[in-house]
Amino acid sequence: MSTISLEPKTLVAENNQVVNESVNFLNHDHSVSSWLLSLDHKRIGILYLVTITLMFLLGGILAGVVRLELLTPKGDFVASDTYNKSFTAHGIIMLFFFLIPSIPAVLGNFVIPLMIGAKDVAFPRLNLLSYYLYLIGGVIALTALLLGGVDTGWTFYTPFSSTYSNSYVSVMAIGLFVVGFSSILTGLNFIITIHRMRCPGLTWFRLPLFIWALYATSVVQLLGTPVIAVTLGLMVVERTLGVGIFDPRLGGDPVLFQHLFWFYSHPAVYIMILPSLGVISEVIATFSRKNLFGYKIMAFSSVSIAVFGFIVWAHHMFTTGMSPYAAMVFSLLTFSVAIPSGIKVFSWLATMYNGSISYETPMIYAFGFLGLFTVGGLTGLFLATLGTDIHLHDTYFVVAHFHYIMVGGAIMGYMAGIHYWWPKITGKLYSQFWGRLSAGIIFIGFNLTFFPQFFLGYLGMPRRYHEYPDEFQVLNVFSTAGSSILAIGYIMPLFYFGHSFFFGEKADDNVYGATTIDWTSTTSPPSPHNFEKTPVVTEEPYHFRLKESAVVSH
């Protein structure tokens, strides 16, 4: 039987003593500038981790404002404008400043070079520039919020955004324009890295599925993001210069904005969910100790989800009065996304079948992911079907559906990934008890928050309502109660990760007995240049074998 790298065990064993004890990427230089100006993909990944965690907390607080307001039918907690600005800011921060960069910018940055046996990404300086563009975009967006906020909803529908809103729409749009370039450059960097930097023997079909998922994501980022940049730019031009593009009073077309906006923003959903699917593939393979069922089909399904994602955008617009024939075409195309998504879920189940499954925290998150992503995906069928979408469109059903995908899918995947690679990133173990508990609390809190919203939507409660009729209160109370449980679940990792970072037990280089070279051929934490020797890959991924070091800690 061939081995994954050149004598991996001896390499690790020899270096373990020397490298792990003395120099790694965390401790080789403690100066502030060595962090803020670092070209090391691992340190840049950690800069992103810290920044997006702060953004997530801010977005979460705003979600709290929204949920507290909705506890009672009357608008008694905040004023309507404050409420509108809160859900707008919640959407913008969570989507553009947390979800889109979450897995690609944090885990992608950290893991891609380790997984493909490279010293760094293809363009380390461009990588640092991406981070600063993200930071500048974030500062501009926060400035817009501090000046007084934006009340358009994260969708910026015209002509409300371009002509009628009296809030800081242009400032916010400039912030998003800038952060968009961060996303474009990260995508470009990853595509070239994956094409050019793979170590000897690592052919396309030996790539771990996480790399396939990030590759597909990067293509979407690169091709889709310029469209939203242009769209927001045109909106600002109309708003500031009065050039008629979207406002019918100036000769424009408001529905044109929606086409352009969703041409990016639908694929953006796949920017959020695809990397998560990649993480889940890694986690399920590792903790089942089995090769992924249908590896090639899994790889192609990631790519096909990315491709189909570009041709379904108008399903957000079935009630605009678009041509019924166009609606039928987009409805049919939308169903096409369901097929590869279904294949993925079934293949994960088949991977677990006959496996040797252990219940580490990342796997508990993956179990949660399977349930929530399945519900999120299947409720999409109600919205793809024309006859039911007309009734459900712009109600809480849609809110519930996309939270199941973006929180239940994307964030569960992100949490699974952070827990999975935490020992690699920090070289420390965390409490499995608290980890599993947080996964359980998030699962319960999430369902309690969002499941009632399917009923609310079917009953007809519209989205973005500050006040609502009394008959909707019971379900809203459930939802608000659930969101407080969810909040506890999300805050817990801050504590046990913090504890782990400072006081945690030392982690082995390959704590789970995983097979990908980020685990087999690097130390925990990795040395500044990742590998002492360039690894050589001689077999397909997920080829599990017995290892002395594969003792799992509990």
Place this chain on the structure above:
Amino acid sequence: MFDEFKWLPEQASTIAPEVDMLMLFIVVVTVFITAAVSILTIVFAVKFRRKSETYIPAPMHGNVPLEIAWTFIPVLICLVMFSWGVKVYSNIVVPPVDSLDIYAVGRQWMWKVQHPEGQREINTLHVPIGRPVKITITSEDVLHCFSLPAFRVKQDAVPGRYSSLWFEATKVGTYPLYCSEYCGTEHSRMIGKVIVMEENDYQNWLSSGAESGQALQGRKLFAKLQCVTCHTGNAQAKAPNLEGIYRKHIPISHMNGKKMPESTIVYADDAYLRESILYPNAKVASGWESIMPTYQGLVTEEELLQVIAYIKSLNQGQTPPRVDNTPTPAAIQYKNLNNEVK
């Protein structure tokens, strides 16, 4: 708060049971799949839990029949949902020809409704039971959405455009009307009610306190805006005769200044009439000079609907004579539109 609670929305239109049946079908299918995935996840997680740290299970690369099954069975399920969805959707989007026409204009933050007989109401819509009602919808400012959950229909109000929805109410009662497209500060107060009445009650309501009919209002505007100066309907006319033009196919010669082939025709529906008033140059009827001034910015959406209602009602020989003391042609009052914005 528990008194008003209910699980399912009122079913009050002919389309509602169709939508609910389709909904039930998808619920059954998706609950089944969710249950299967959840049960398998739990069963596998328990049954194949790690019993020994030294055990490495045998690899499994694929299973062709299984993969074909879980690809093509979902394809079939999706095709059934799609087709059934299209069937229900075509019933939702195509109004019966004999529908009662009602007009709704959205603005921040109210719905203004006009009945052809002249009744106007705000945030309330009276309709008769058992008769198809078609609502033509537009907006004066931003996007809104005319949403009637008890009837399972909704339609965006898009400024600069007409769109429509229809329903046939099946139960007398009062049902909610929501704006479901976010439209600013008081979006959640842009709600109202639909009152479904017996035909007799509806007729009584229509005749009580009605102002003059919508078409009659339009007739006044037709003179006031000097439409009648050119559209005289007789031999001296400088513009096409509008009598009986509604829902006819009309040959046109130019579109936006571009010469069109001989056989080009357009269908004269509400949207065409609206466009021709606001953008006379967009589609010019064959055999006529493009001399009409634009009325953009000179008529409100409501007035526009009145003029259109009048044109729709105009039969052979009914064009009124020109009255000489009417004010100067509207075109002279035309102001630079840009000055009016903001």
